[in-house]
Amino acid sequence: xxxxxxxxxxxxxxxxxxxxxxxxxxxxxxxxxxxxxxxxxxxxxxxxxxxxxxxxxxxxxxxxxxxxxxxxxxxxxxxxxxxxxxxxxxxxxxxxxxxxxxxxxxxxxxxxxxxxxxxxxxxxxxxxxxxxxxxxxxxxxxxxxxxxxxxxxxxxxxxxxxxxxxxxxxxxxxxxxxxxxxxxxxxxxxxxxxxxxxxxxxxxxxxxxxxxxxxxxxxxxxxxxxxxxxxxxxxxxxxxxxxxxxxxxxxxxxxxxxxxxxxxxxxxxxxxxxxxxxxxxxxxxxxxxxxxxxxxxxxxxxxxxxxxxxxxxxxxxxxxxxxxxxxxxxxxxxxxxxxxxxxxxxxxxxxxxxxxxxxxxxxxxxxxxxxxxxxxxxxxxxxxxxxxxxxxxxxxxxxxxxxxxxxxxxxxxxxxxxxxxxxxxxxxxxxxxxxxxxxxxxxxxxxxxxxxxxxxxxxxxxxxxxxxxxxxxxxxxxxxxxxxxxxxxxxxxxxxxxxxxxxxxx
Amino acid sequence: xxxxxxxxxxxxxxxxxxxxxxxxxxxxxxxxxxxxxxxxxxxxxxxxxxxxxxxxxxxxxxxxxxxxxxxxxxxxxxxxxxxxxxxxxxxxxxxxxxxxxxxxxxxxxxxxxxxxxxxxxxxxxxxxxxxxxxxxxxxxxxxxxxxxxxxxxxxxxxxxxxxxxxxxxxxxxxxxxxxxxxxxxxxxxxxxxxxxxxxxxxxxxxxxxxxxxxxxxxxxxxxxxxxxxxxxxxxxxxxxxxxxxxxxxxxxxxxxxxxxxxxxxxxxxxxxxxxxxxxxxxxxxxxxxxxxxxxxxxxxxxxxxxxxxxxxxxxxxxxxxxxxxxxxxxxxxxxxxxxxxxxxxxxxxxxxxxxxxxxxxxxxxxxxxxxxxxxxxxxxxxxxxxxxxxxxxx
Numbered sequence: 001x002x003x004x005x006x007x008x009x010x011x012x013x014x015x016x017x018x019x020x021x022x023x024x025x026x027x028x029x030x031x032x033x034x035x036x037x038x039x040x041x042x043x044x045x046x047x048x049x050x051x052x053x054x055x056x057x058x059x060x061x062x063x064x065x066x067x068x069x070x071x072x073x074x075x076x077x078x079x080x081x082x083x084x085x086x087x088x089x090x091x092x093x094x095x096x097x098x099x100x101x102x103x104x105x106x107x108x109x110x111x112x113x114x115x116x117x118x119x120x121x122x123x124x125x126x127x128x129x130x131x132x133x134x135x136x137x138x139x140x141x142x143x144x145x146x147x148x149x150x151x152x153x154x155x156x157x158x159x160x161x162x163x164x165x166x167x168x169x170x171x172x173x174x175x176x177x178x179x180x181x182x183x184x185x186x187x188x189x190x191x192x193x194x195x196x197x198x199x200x201x202x203x204x205x206x207x208x209x210x211x212x213x214x215x216x217x218x219x220x221x222x223x224x225x226x227x228x229x230x231x232x233x234x235x236x237x238x239x240x241x242x243x244x245x246x247x248x249x250x251x252x253x254x255x256x257x258x259x260x261x262x263x264x265x266x267x268x269x270x271x272x273x274x275x276x277x278x279x280x281x282x283x284x285x286x287x288x289x290x291x292x293x294x295x296x297x298x299x300x301x302x303x304x305x306x307x308x309x310x311x312x313x314x315x316x317x318x319x320x321x322x323x324x325x326x327x328x329x330x331x332x333x334x335x336x337x338x339x340x341x342x343x344x345x346x347x348x349x350x351x352x353x354x355x356x357x358x359x360x361x362x363x364x365x366x367x368x369x370x371x372x373x374x375x376x377x378x379x380x381x382x383x384x385x386x387x388x389x390x391x392x393x394x395x396x397x398x399x400x401x402x403x404x405x406x407x408x409x410x411x412x413x414x415x416x417x418x419x420x421x422x423x424x425x426x427x428x429x430x431x432x433x434x435x436x437x438x439x440x441x442x443x444x445x446x447x448x449x450x451x452x453x454x455x456x457x458x459x460x461x462x463x464x465x466x467x468x469x470x471x472x473x474x475x476x477x478x479x480x481x482x483x484x485x486x487x488x489x490x491x492x493x494x495x496x497x498x499x500x501x502x503x504x505x506x
Numbered sequence: 507x508x509x510x511x512x513x514x515x516x517x518x519x520x521x522x523x524x525x526x527x528x529x530x531x532x533x534x535x536x537x538x539x540x541x542x543x544x545x546x547x548x549x550x551x552x553x554x555x556x557x558x559x560x561x562x563x564x565x566x567x568x569x570x571x572x573x574x575x576x577x578x579x580x581x582x583x584x585x586x587x588x589x590x591x592x593x594x595x596x597x598x599x600x601x602x603x604x605x606x607x608x609x610x611x612x613x614x615x616x617x618x619x620x621x622x623x624x625x626x627x628x629x630x631x632x633x634x635x636x637x638x639x640x641x642x643x644x645x646x647x648x649x650x651x652x653x654x655x656x657x658x659x660x661x662x663x664x665x666x667x668x669x670x671x672x673x674x675x676x677x678x679x680x681x682x683x684x685x686x687x688x689x690x691x692x693x694x695x696x697x698x699x700x701x702x703x704x705x706x707x708x709x710x711x712x713x714x715x716x717x718x719x720x721x722x723x724x725x726x727x728x729x730x731x732x733x734x735x736x737x738x739x740x741x742x743x744x745x746x747x748x749x750x751x752x753x754x755x756x757x758x759x760x761x762x763x764x765x766x767x768x769x770x771x772x773x774x775x776x777x778x779x780x781x782x783x784x785x786x787x788x789x790x791x792x793x794x795x796x797x798x799x800x801x802x803x804x805x806x807x808x809x810x811x812x813x814x815x816x817x818x819x820x821x822x823x824x825x826x827x828x829x830x831x832x833x834x835x836x837x838x839x840x841x842x843x844x845x846x847x848x849x850x851x852x853x854x855x856x857x858x859x860x861x862x863x864x865x866x867x868x869x870x871x872x873x874x875x876x877x878x879x880x881x882x883x884x885x886x887x888x889x890x891x892x893x894x895x896x897x898x899x900x
Contacts (some may be wrong), residue, residue, distance in 0.1 A: 354786070
């Protein structure tokens with residue numbers, strides 16, 4: 001029998017009007033990989049915040065026991081001292097600082113007065129080796145890719161004598177390759193005796209790596225599964241998470257795609273002067289009416305850049321090539337023009353450049369098409385409320401009211417607001433960049449269903465996604481990008497994961 | 507009983523918005539008691555409003571600048587410089603007032619756009635761009651007043667802007683000592699307000715939206731109406747409405763409408779809330795930045811002319827520290843330094859809070875050094891209150 005490292009007993013956490021956690025029990029055995037899954041809003045993050053002391057002792061009910069000792073953390077530093085390290089979805093590194101400065105930020109090695117840089121670099125090298133990351137510790141963080149940055153975060157945690165490593169959706173921003181790398185590393189760390197708790201939405205990943213899975217739903221523990229007993233399967237997980245069975249998260253469409261080409265791009269080249277780099281070269285592709293065209297490719301292959309360069313080029317890259325909408329040649333100097341011509345772009349980064357978090361649901365929904373509800377430059381507030389309520393109902397956006405700030409919504413609902421905003425533009429061609437990143441299975445299914453409805457109504461969709469099952473499940477046709485070039489075009493019938501990966505790494 | 511509960515609920519939900527009004531009310535009450543009622547006298551309130559004028563106008567423009575996440579330090583000396591330009595235009599170029607005012611406001615708009623250009627096109631921090639403006643306009647002000655020193659403005663029409671009052675209706679002899687036109691305007695304002703509130707309530711009902719309970723609605727309308735009446739009554743007791751107050755009201759109303767009801771206003775808040783998201787939503791962020799800085803420059807011109815008119819001259823140090831007073835007023839009024847949040851009316855209240863403090867403490871004979879400390883403390887408290895009520899969340 002292995003030792004129990006962490007035990008959280010009967011944790012209840014209430015916010016005004018909501019019970020976020022209701023008598024949750026959570027047990028982690030030493031040196032295991034323990035996955036925590038659940039839909040958005042199920043209470044995973046709240047539980048981790050209780051554990052790490054973000055919500056101090058006294059603000060919740062229940063007990064936390066680590067290594068047999070009851071703990072009462074009143075802030076994050078106290079939990080850190082006990083050996084708990086958390087790695088958040090949004091990386092907490094400082095881009096302008098070097099790798100070694102970042103690793104020891106907050107617990108610098110000093111010789112009494114000043115920082116001992118030589119010792120710092122030496123130790124940084126050691127800990128980088130532990131996470132199998134081959135970089136020069138003197139490199140700046142901003143020079144590394146997201147995957148490597150993630151490893152630096154882990155190195156930072158390891159430099160602090162960590163007992164329990166919490167990772168909050170570490171792979172949501174990573175490409176398949178980098179994710180694979182990271183999972184390998186976690187297995188390696190497990191051998192070295194580090195215990196990991198992993199929050200993840202990617203069930204395939206969970207099935208691959210977990211020793212134990214705890215499932216949360218609506219603030220309650222609904223199950224704990226063990227890999228040894230062979231209990232961890234996709235079906236059981238989904239069933240526990242949503243409380244009902246979803247047989248296929250990629251619902252089938254009734255209508256077949258049309259024949260007319262509505263959107264075509266020829267000899268498209270993009271050069272980014274700020275990075276001094278050719279981002280895309282010789283891109284040729286087309287989209288038919290009522291079709292979903294998937295764009296697959298690794299991180300950094302230029303998918304988002306392609307979308308943005310087509311959508312009025314807000315990044316001010318140097319662009320050449322031709323774009324045709326309904327056979328007519330077009331050229332956009334600003335997203336404003338692209339929107340007028342029937343394009344819409346739902347950003348991959350809903351918090352960064354998709355939504356205005358401090359504004360409410362209705363203001364976000366109407367922003368891109370405000371003129372529609374304005375007379376002579378004056379906004380009709382009543383019409384706005386009406387429209388926002390319509391989208392709230394039709395997309396089933398879960399929010400207490402349309403006056404709620406988007407900041408307080410869960411990821412899936414934020415994504416729906418983002419989608420509503422672009423549907424209100426009434427586009428002919430909808431570009432969806434990672435439409436279901438970081439959102440739970442239930443919401444994923446809903447968004448996929450909405451996409452199907454849209455193409456049935458005759459809209460065309462360009463979908464960029466890092467998740468191969470999503471690409472395969474939703475697209476009619478697939479383009480694969482590799483290092484700024486289209487390395488292949490596949491119909492959905494001939495495509496499979498291996499073929500796409502082969503083209504992507506070409 | 508339910509009335510009290512409703513009142514409590516409405517107050518709690520809107521504590522952020524009402525907080526400043528309550529603070530202003532308390533400050534006025536304290537000074538009124540401390541000065542045996544001199545503070546609330548018609549003469550003092552009238553003076554206080556006239557003193558607020560040139561800062562309030564700047565604060566309105568600064569509100570929008572801060573909302574889009576920028577700052578403009580140049581407006582103080584720009585106001586001073588343009589005040590001097592107005593004086594020169596009248597004294598040396600012999601231009602009539604009616605030409606000078608729009609001309610100088612045009613200059614102001616151009617100056618504002620020039621400050622905004624490097625910010626919008628090159629992404630240079632507005633702190634730096636406007637600091638350069640601060641130096642340049644300071645130099646420019648000294649240059650144009652170098653030969654003459656203070657320029658006396660001998661134009662009565664111009665000087666009335668800062669010192670004059672609206673005329674009264676002749677031939678009425680009831681209520682002696684009260685300014686009848688001011689009272690009449692006050693009553694018209696109340697009538698318009700009530701009419702507007704009822705109309706918007708009816709419209710909301712038509713759409714089946716949530717509305718305030720009837721008792722709360724009546725209470726709110728009565729309260730605001732009484733407030734307007736109280737202020738007009740006080741002003742009517744001493745010369746009536748001044749031209750400065752009229753200008754302040756027009757600017758406030760126009761900018762309040764612009765920021766809360768128009769597409770442009772929405773775009774301004776969107777740019778402040780998240781410029782990248784705004785750009786991707788088809789908003790021309792560069793254009794919005796230029797418009798906001800342009801309007802700031804225009805209001806700086808207006809502020810400069812109000813000040814020159816009040817002094818009846820253009821001085822070599824006019825405009826010094828105006829920008830910081832305007833920024834303080836905006837922050838006291840609840841504008842967020844992080845951008846995207848704030849109200850024009852809030853900044854006007856902020857400006858009134860700051861001048862009330864000065865005026866009240868002057869009446870009490872408190873030394874200037876202590877006054878600075880008190881005003882600093884109030885600024886800090888206001889911002890702390892603002893942040894505390896904001897992070898409480900929903």
